[in-house]
Every structure is written in structure tokens, then in C-alpha cells.
Amino acid sequence: MALIERELTEKPLVQRMGVGIDAEIVQTDDGDRMIVNMGPQHPSTHGVLRLVVELDGENVMKATPHIGYLHTGLEKTMENMTYYKALTITDREDYLSNLMNNLAYSMAVEKLIDCDIPPRARRLRLILNELERIASHLLWLGTHALDIGAMTLFFYTWRERDAILDMKEMMSGVRMMTSWICPGGLRGDMPEGWFHKVNRFVADFPRRLDEYNRLISKNPIFIERLSGVGVISAEDAVAWGLSGPSLRGSGVAWDIRKANPYTGYDEVEFDVPTGTKGDVYDRFLCRMEEMKQSQRILVQALKNVPGGPVMTSDRKIAPPPRAELDTSMESLIHHFKLFTEGYHPPIGEAYAAVESARGENGYYIYSDGSNKPARVKIKGPSFNNLQALPKMAEGRMIADVVAIIGSIDIVLGDIDR
Amino acid sequence: MDYDVRLGLTPTDLQLREIQTKRPDEWVDLNPDDCVELRLIQEQFPGSVVQTRLFRGEKTIVIRKDNVVGICMMLRDSPETNYNYLSDITCFDRLDIMDEDAGELRFEVIYNIYSLGTFQRLRLKAQVDEDDAHIDTVEIIWPNANWNEREVYDMFGISFNNHSDMRRILMPDDWIGHPLRKDFPLGGEEIEFTHNVRAQ
Numbered sequence: 230m231a232l233i234e235r236e237l238t239e240k241p242l243v244q245r246m247g248v249g250i251d252a253e254i255v256q257t258d259d260g261d262r263m264i265v266n267m268g269p270q271h272p273s274t275h276g277v278l279r280l281v282v283e284l285d286g287e288n289v290m291k292a293t294p295h296i297g298y299l300h301t302g303l304e305k306t307m308e309n310m311t312y313y314k315a316l317t318i319t320d321r322e323d324y325l326s327n328l329m330n331n332l333a334y335s336m337a338v339e340k341l342i343d344c345d346i347p348p349r350a351r352r353l354r355l356i357l358n359e360l361e362r363i364a365s366h367l368l369w370l371g372t373h374a375l376d377i378g379a380m381t382l383f384f385y386t387w388r389e390r391d392a393i394l395d396m397k398e399m400m401s402g403v404r405m406m407t408s409w410i411c412p413g414g415l416r417g418d419m420p421e422g423w424f425h426k427v428n429r430f431v432a433d434f435p436r437r438l439d440e441y442n443r444l445i446s447k448n449p450i451f452i453e454r455l456s457g458v459g460v461i462s463a464e465d466a467v468a469w470g471l472s473g474p475s476l477r478g479s480g481v482a483w484d485i486r487k488a489n490p491y492t493g494y495d496e497v498e499f500d501v502p503t504g505t506k507g508d509v510y511d512r513f514l515c516r517m518e519e520m521k522q523s524q525r526i527l528v529q530a531l532k533n534v535p536g537g538p539v540m541t542s543d544r545k546i547a548p549p550p551r552a553e554l555d556t557s558m559e560s561l562i563h564h565f566k567l568f569t570e571g572y573h574p575p576i577g578e579a580y581a582a583v584e585s586a587r588g589e590n591g592y593y594i595y596s597d598g599s600n601k602p603a604r605v606k607i608k609g610p611s612f613n614n615l616q617a618l619p620k621m622a623e624g625r626m627i628a629d630v631v632a633i634i635g636s637i638d639i640v641l642g643d644i645d646r
Numbered sequence: 647m648d649y650d651v652r653l654g655l656t657p658t659d660l661q662l663r664e665i666q667t668k669r670p671d672e673w674v675d676l677n678p679d680d681c682v683e684l685r686l687i688q689e690q691f692p693g694s695v696v697q698t699r700l701f702r703g704e705k706t707i708v709i710r711k712d713n714v715v716g717i718c719m720m721l722r723d724s725p726e727t728n729y730n731y732l733s734d735i736t737c738f739d740r741l742d743i744m745d746e747d748a749g750e751l752r753f754e755v756i757y758n759i760y761s762l763g764t765f766q767r768l769r770l771k772a773q774v775d776e777d778d779a780h781i782d783t784v785e786i787i788w789p790n791a792n793w794n795e796r797e798v799y800d801m802f803g804i805s806f807n808n809h810s811d812m813r814r815i816l817m818p819d820d821w822i823g824h825p826l827r828k829d830f831p832l833g834g835e836e837i838e839f840t841h842n843v844r845a846q
Contacts, residue, residue: 296816304826305832467730468730469790470732470733470788481762577672578706589733591734595738603738606736613794
């Protein structure tokens with residue numbers, strides 16, 4: 230049964246790249262080509278992406294992404310944890326939309342154990358997801374503009390993003406990796422004053438959005454820089470499996486929130502913005518409009534938040550309230566069993582996907598009847614989105630590559646997992 | 647030792663991990679009259695469906711690997727199904743739960759496909775044997791299968807025939823073994839400290 234054998238495949242295209250050599254001239258039939266190694270420590274690659282580009286003058290003839298520098302084996306780790314503990318790993322996957330990953334994982338586990346969650350938890354999940362979408366898009370907007378050379382916007386967007394991180398901190402004590410959405414509902418209810426903070430942010434946000442638009446969206450230099458760059462047609466975008474704003478920029482109106490509504494997205498009204506040309510500027514406009522729509526969803530969702538508990542009453546899934554542990558023997562047993570052994574979903578498999586800030590974020594879980602998942606597959610949107618990068622970049626200038634990477638909004642934690 | 651060293655499991659772990667192998671009652675077979683995908687596959691590729699199931703509203707069809715390209719092509723191009731979008735390809739190692747006496751195969755390559763027309767999702771599984779870990783690529787049907795298949799190769803060691811670029815993708819090129827196989831140890835790599843660094 231020993232199957233760990235050595236399997237060496239053929240050598241990579243540019244073998245010496247990345248070991249201290251950053252550029253190299255090679256002679257081909259069409260003349261000299263320069264091969265440049267971009268990354269993995271280049272700031273505009275948003276993490277540790279390495280791109281090997283083959284240049285003819287300034288034109289990109291071929292671009293090859295090399296990934297895996299952030300591979301930490303999240304799936305293997307999750308397969309060796311109980312369902313409840315594995316939740317914390319999901320935060321670390323796409324580290325800019327943590328609550329969306331939590332939701333996708335929780336939905337998959339809930340499907341397996343077949344439990345219902347209370348209406349208040351459903352609504353709060355929706356609110357948290359839209360806040361997270363705004364936070365993620367704000368980070369994208371700041372860094373994308375920074376890549377292109379507009380530095381000012383970065384400081385504005387981080388101010389608003391910080392307000393959302395403050396809300397997460399107020400709710401959970403943690404600014405990023407909250408694990409607040411868990412199988413069965415939410416870890417806890419919102420503290421006093423939280424809704425006031427959110428309402429104030431939501432009321433103020435359109436003014437901020439106008440401010441960004443005034444600064445950059447209508448700026449002629451910015452438009453000139455981005456129009457017609459990195460074009461991908463609708464057919465190609467579907468064939469290459471793009472999702473999220475990267476797909477919608479090409480004119481394909483596919484949004485999981487509309488197509489397969491979850492956690493109450495069918496109860497709110499919103500539009501799905503699409504582009505027409507499929508270039509970097511269209512993708513930019515899609516994300517800007519998405520922030521506006523998120524604000525619109527939030528206004529509706531915050532109007533009447535149902536009351537009641539935020540966690541299912543099933544003691545096999547939800548921990549009992551802390552106060553009960555002092556008086557009830559049974560609660561103590563449940564608490565102990567839940568946090569040591571966990572629950573055993575029936576044999577079966579489930580896939581749940583959410584529309585994260587980057588696209589389709591899904592979790593596939595196979596349960597073998599034990600307290601640990603037999604297989605967890607994280608379907609990150611950035612993996613497919615990055616795969617189409619050569620398609621968009623080849624034939625363009627090297628300076629455009631940075632703009633294109635920014636426009637598909639990749640997170641390397643999501644790609645390498 | 648009396649516990650499984652390969653997996654790094656302690657006796658307590660093994661006791662807790664009571665793996666059940668029997669088929670639960672909640673699994674229902676798909677009915678060809680209701681499920682157009684199953685009907686089309688049975689009509690055009692007789693004998694290739696191994697089993698089907700409906701669990702929590704999700705459709706799963708397990709097929710033999712021989713006709714995988716034909717079946718995928720048919721599912722994409724037939725106007726009734728129109729599965730034009732490939733979400734991802736993954737694999738499942740059934741080492742712990744397979745019944746070798748019943749002739750079950752070790753790997754399942756899982757195609758998670760979606761239709762942008764009908765918003766339906768289908769899970770197509772192709773069985774792959776441990777001794778013959780090869781399957782045809784579906785790159786010509788969905789181009790983004792390229793990286794997804796490379797990931798399956800990297801993590802499970804299943805190679806794809808006719809693939810344009812069959813290399814490792816996440817692990818280094820000289821890595822030994824396939825990490826997501828169930829017999830690959832957790833924490834199998836020795837951590838390099840100054841006292842145990844190998845001579846270059």
C-alpha cells in the first residue's frame with residue numbers, strides 16, 4: 230500500500246527562473262525575446278504570485294503564472310479536525326472575505342446534518358456578508374488604484390474599511406478571522422450599540438461612494454488607462470470558468486445570490502451590474518456598482534431584523550448557554566461532548582456555494598459518518614480567475630499586466646489554499 | 647505498535663473515528679424519468695453508469711472512466727442539460743471506506759458542473775483504480791480543466807491522458823508523494839533546524 234513514489238515530470242519551461250535570475254535574453258526565430266520573472270515578491274501581485282512573462286520589446290508574448298507559494302494544505306488540515314474546529318481554517322482561506330467562507334462552509338455542514346437555523350441568524354448572516362463584500366471591495370479599490378498610480382484613494386478606502394473591521398471587532402473581539410458564522414447559526418448575538426454603528430455607516434456610505442467616484446471613476450486619465458485593456462469575451466469568460474465581477478464585467482449576469490438564493494437573498498431587492506466590453510474598466514465599474522447594491526441590500530435588511538435566538542436549539546450542534554452549565558448536568562455533558570468529540574453527520578456529501586466578493590466560493594464535504602470530514606474541497610474563485618490571466622494579458626504591454634491582475638482581484642490564500 | 651503510525655493517529659483518535667461504510671437510508675436512487683441527465687447518459691452510453699444518488703437535493707452520477715469525455719461533451723452540448731460551466735474538478739480517496747471485496751475502486755474524480763442557463767448543478771464522478779491511475783482529460787470541453795486537473799494530479803497522483811501541461815501545480819516540482827492521499831502522513835515533512843539540515 231505504500232504509494233509515495235517519486236514522480237518527476239518534465240522540467241518547467243524556464244528552469245533557471247526564480248533562483249536568483251530576474252531577466253534573461255533568449256534567441257528565437259522571431260528575434261530576441263526577454264524573459265522576465267515577476268514576483269513572487271512583487272507588491273502589485275497581491276501576495277506571492279509569480280509570473281514568468283516572455284517579452285518582445287514591451288509586448289507580452291506569453292505569460293505563465295506559477296502558484297503554490299502560499300500552499301499550506303488547508304484541505305488536509307481540515308480533514309483531520311472535527312467539523313466545529315475546521316471552521317477556523319475557513320477564515321484563513323480567502324482572508325479578505327472571511328465571513329463568506331464561514332457561511333459557505335456552515336451551509337455545507339448544515340446541509341449534511343440537515344438542521345434549520347433561526348430567522349434572526351439568517352438575516353444577520355446576510356448583513357454580515359454584505360458588510361464583508363463592501364470591506365473586500367474597498368480593499369480592492371484602494372490597492373487597484375494604487376497599482377495604477379493613484380495613491381490618494383487608498384487612504385480614503387481604508388478609512389471606511391476600518392469602520393467595518395471595527396464592527397467585527399465589536400461583535401467578536403477579532404478584527405479579521407472571526408469565525409462568527411458557524412454551523413447552526415451564529416456564535417453569539419450582536420452587542421448593544423452594534424446596529425446603531427452599522428446603521429450610521431450604511432447611511433453615510435453613499436456619500437463616501439460618491440467621493441470615490443468623483444476622485445477616480447470619471448477621471449479621464451484613469452479611463453484612458455483602463456479602457457480596452459485585458460479584454461475577455463463572454464464566451465471565453467464562461468469557458469475559462471471566471472466568476473464574480475470578473476465574469477459579470479464581460480456581460481454574463483450570473484450571480485449566485487440571484488440564481489440560487491441562500492440565506493434570504495430572495496427577500497431583498499438588488500440589481501446585478503454587468504459590463505459590455507469585458508475590459509479592466511468594465512470590471513472596475515461592476516465592483517463600484519456592486520458596493521452601491523450592497524448598501525441597498527443593507528438598508529432593506531436592517532429595516533426589520535427578526536428577533537429570537539441566533540443559534541439552533543439542537544444541543545447536538547449548538548453549545549448550551551454558559552449559564553446552564555452551572556445548574557444542568559445534561560448541559561455540561563453536551564458541552565463536553567461537542568467540544569471534544571463533536572457531531573457525526575450521516576454518510577453523504579454536500580456542496581454549498583456562496584457569491585463571495587471574488588465569485589463562486591464553495592465547499593464540498595464528504596462525510597464518512599465520523600466526527601471529521603473525510604474530504605473537504607475548497608472551491609476558491611480566484612483559482613479559475615487567475616487561470617484566465619494569460620488569456621487577458623497576452624498581446625498587451627507589460628505595464629497592463631499589473632492593471633489586469635488588479636482587475637481580477639485575486640487573493641493568493643484562495644488560490645494556493 | 648498497535649495504532650496506525652502512518653496516519654499519525656492515536657488509539658483515542660481511532661476510537662472516535664468510527665467510520666461507517668454501510669449505505670444510509672437517506673440516499674435515493676435517481677429516476678431516469680425525472681432526471682434528464684441520467685436518461686441521456688443511459689441512452690447514449692449504455693452500461694457506463696455505476697450508481698446514482700439523490701442526497702439533500704444534490705444529484706450525483708457515478709460513471710466508469712472510459713466514456714468520461716463523451717459523457718461530458720454530451721452534457722455540455724445537449725440543449726436539455728447545457729452544462730456549460732465547470733466549477734472545479736477534485737478527487738476523493740476512498741482508501742478508508744472502500745470495500746475491496748466488492749470490487750470498489752480507490753479514487754473518484756469529481757466533476758462539479760453547472761449550467762448557466764438552468765442554474766442546475768450536477769456532480770459527476772468517474773471511478774479510477776489505484777493501479778491504473780489514469781483518466782482522459784476534459785480540457786477540450788472546459789478549458790479551465792487545465793489547472794484543476796493539474797491540482798488533482800499534484801494532490802492525488804492521478805494523471806490525465808492527452809493533457810497539454812501535466813505538471814505539479816501547488817507543490818514543488820521535485821516533491822515526493824501526493825499529499826491529499828489518505829496514506830500520506832500528516833506532518834510528514836521533517837522540519838529543518840540548524841542541527842538537522844541536510845548537506846546540499
